Amino acid sequence: MESTNRQSAFAIWTSLISNILLTVMKLSVGLLFSSQVLIADGVHNAGDVFATAAALVSMMISKRPPDKDHPYGHGKAEVIGAGIVAVVLLLAAVYMGYHSVMALMEPPHEASVLVLIAAGISLVWKQWLYVYTIRIGKNTNSSGLIATAYDHLADVYASLAAVIGIGLAMLGEYYNIHFLKYGDPIAGIIVAYFVLKLAIHMGRTSVDVLMEKNIDxxxxxxxxxxxxxxxxxxxxxxxxxxxxxxxxxxxxxxxxxxxxxxxxxxxxxxxxxxxxxxxxxxxxxxxxxxxxxxxxxxxx
Missing domain, CATH: 3.30.70.1350 (Cation efflux protein, cytoplasmic domain)
Incomplete structure (x- = not known):
């Protein structure tokens, strides 16, 4: 039990530190080059920092043994943490969708290789984090860690869409194809859809556990x-x-x-x-x- 607790704690701390570093990178590059999809993804990552911190606290509480006031233990604290992650994802999806739609109403911004590199780094990093945290989460049956893993998966979708969108925008500029120049905000809309879908799934799962739904x-x-x-x-x-x-x-x-x-x-x-x-x-x-x-x- 102690070994699994250490694994869970290390995985969640790795996720937290990674989210902080990726947030700084994405927002810095996105704001510098006016990339809507990278800014939206950066804001999403900023929400992830809060969500991961909530998951960390909930996991610490859930490991406490039963006491007089909580004779069945504190396990549902992880479910509450997972619910918080779902809410953060929902807000991030709305933010990304809104700003991406607004960007379609403006002249397209020039795509940059540096923006593409930043999105590519995020894609590889987040894919590794997802594989790592979902494995530890399932091994330890940790709702909070599994929720964090799915949060990383949402970032994988976001980064993949960003890479494709920015790449299409660069092709549009190179070959002077006007509609391709809007690849960045269109990718942001697609990302918002997938993140919203994931948030609803996670939220429903958390509510089912809190309402004590029967197992499958x-x-x-x-x-x-x-x-x-x-x-x-x-x-x-x-x-x-x-x-x-x-x-x-x-x-x-x-x-x-x-x-x-x-x-x-x-x-x-x-x-x-x-x-x-x-x-x-x-x-x-x-x-x-x-x-x-x-x-x-x-x-x-």
């Missing part, structure tokens, strides 16, 4: 099969499971033979818990409720 059907079926594999379980009355940030809580209600003793019922509960946890390392707690099962009633 495949995982639920897997847990169902595990419980049914316990010989003493004669009936499954209810199974519920919910994500709680980087871990999961499962609630099981089953019927067992009524003639069994309290001790035997306790042992069956332990079997159920162990079977579920052995197959699902992210399950933090299994709540088992035992109901009496009568053989004669089952034949009716």
């Amino acid at each position: 059907d495949d995982k639920m079926e897997e847990i169902l099969q595990l419980v049914q594999s316990i010989p003493e379980v004669k009936r499954i009355d209810r199974i519920r499971a919910r994500e709680h940030g980087h871990y999961m809580i499962v609630d099981v209600r089953v019927g067992i033979p009524a003639e069994l003793s309290v001790q035997e019922g306790h042992d069956i509960s332990k079997k159920i818990k162990q079977a579920i946890k052995d197959q699902n390392p992210i399950v933090e707690e299994v709540l088992v409720h035992l109901n009496p099962w009568y053989k004669e009633n089952s034949k009716k």
Whole structure:
């Protein structure tokens, strides 16, 4: 656990420092050469700095053990952090879309090789950050880190569109093709669309977890099969499971033979818990409720 916590912390700090450096680079070059797509991407990165800091704080809180006021732990702090990232992405998408549309109403700005290089550096850097953080995020089942990874992915889209848009603008200037000269702001509009789509997806996922939506059907079926594999379980009355940030809580209600003793019922509960946890390392707690099962009633 300590090793995974260190990995998560290192990944989020790497993301934070990278976002600060990329923000400075993009805004400096974008403002110097009046590149709308690079300025918009730079503002997006500035929002990323705030979002990554929020994810870092939420991850630190989520690792705290359960206490008197939070008996189920602090795992949902990561989900709140992921929600903040989604809001930042939404605002960035609106900003990029608006300014890119406004740029279409103005004479096209001259494209620069330096702007293209800056966008290319951002593309490679962000692609590496996405691959790195999504791997660590999935290994540690960290909602905050996975959200940060998808934020990097949005930047990959932005930088790719910027490279294409700036490249088209340069071709338009070289061959004097007027509509290609607007490649920069058109790319900004495309970027805004993809970032908006990603923000909505992330926001919906965060709301689902906060509203304690059931886990997906495949995982639920897997847990169902595990419980049914316990010989003493004669009936499954209810199974519920919910994500709680980087871990999961499962609630099981089953019927067992009524003639069994309290001790035997306790042992069956332990079997159920162990079977579920052995197959699902992210399950933090299994709540088992035992109901009496009568053989004669089952034949009716």
